[in-house]
Amino acid sequence: MATIEPTTRRTVLPGAPPFTVDDLLKFPDDGNRYELINGSLVVSPAPTPLHQRVIFRLQRILDDAAPPELEALSTVNVRHSDKDFYIPDLVVVPxxxxxxVGLMFAPGNLLLAVEVVSPSTKTHDRATKTAAYAAAGIPVYWRVEPDEGLTLHIYELDGDVYQEPTAYKAGTTVSLSSPYPVSFDPADLIGSRTATP
Structure with missing residues (x-):
């Protein structure tokens, strides 16, 4: 019986660092999420099922609470400059x-950006994106941490930086007024769909 040796697939990316948004638009559709921070390439794999669950449930909560003129969308393109391009997990926009809008939103279009932290994105979601979203002028940033028993961190813009975040743990009701009034328990983002209160 013949043995098949595993092969390593390489994705050849057009352009050279520092990359631009124009370079990014030529990248292959290989299942990865490509973002740029000051021309540096950030590559993330497809989200895990838990990550997708949190995004989907939070989008439903935000969509149900949204006034008619606003909506929550997942994984949209946000272009801040020629060398800064983000794909937040969720946003709220008019x-x-x-x-x-077409292919890309501008940061000024966003009332809220949300990132769900995963093992491959911890550093970027906790530090890099926090600073980048503040510099881009996104008024509110939510960081969801599933590995902390699910904790929601809320950042609000103060000038060109975010204030220290307020953290809400699963098991408490969060009542927020920005970008619009919404209340929920962070536990609802990860619990079983069949669980009864």
Missing amino acids: EALSES
Whole structure:
């Protein structure tokens, strides 16, 4: 019986560092998420099922609470400059704008950006993206930490930096007013769908 040796696939990316958004648009569709921070390439694998669960449930909560003129969208393109390009897990934007924006939003279009932290994105979501989103002027940033028993960290812009975040753990009701009034228990983002209160 023949033995098949595993092969290593390489993705050849066009362009050279520092990369630009134009370079990024030429990248292959290989299942990875490609982002740019000051021309440096950030590559993330496809999200885990837990990550997807948190994103989906939070999007439903945000969508149910949204006023008619706003909507929550997942994994949209956000271009801050020629060398800064992000793909937040969730955003809240004006609904009319989302119908006409095309391929990329500008940071000024976002009322909220959300990142769900995973093992491969911890450093970027906790530090790099926090600073980048503040510099881009995104007024509110939520960081969801599933590995902390699910904790929601809320950052609000103060000038060109975020204030120290407020943390909400699973098992407590979070009542927020920005980008619009919404209340939920962070535990709802990870618990079983069949669990009864």
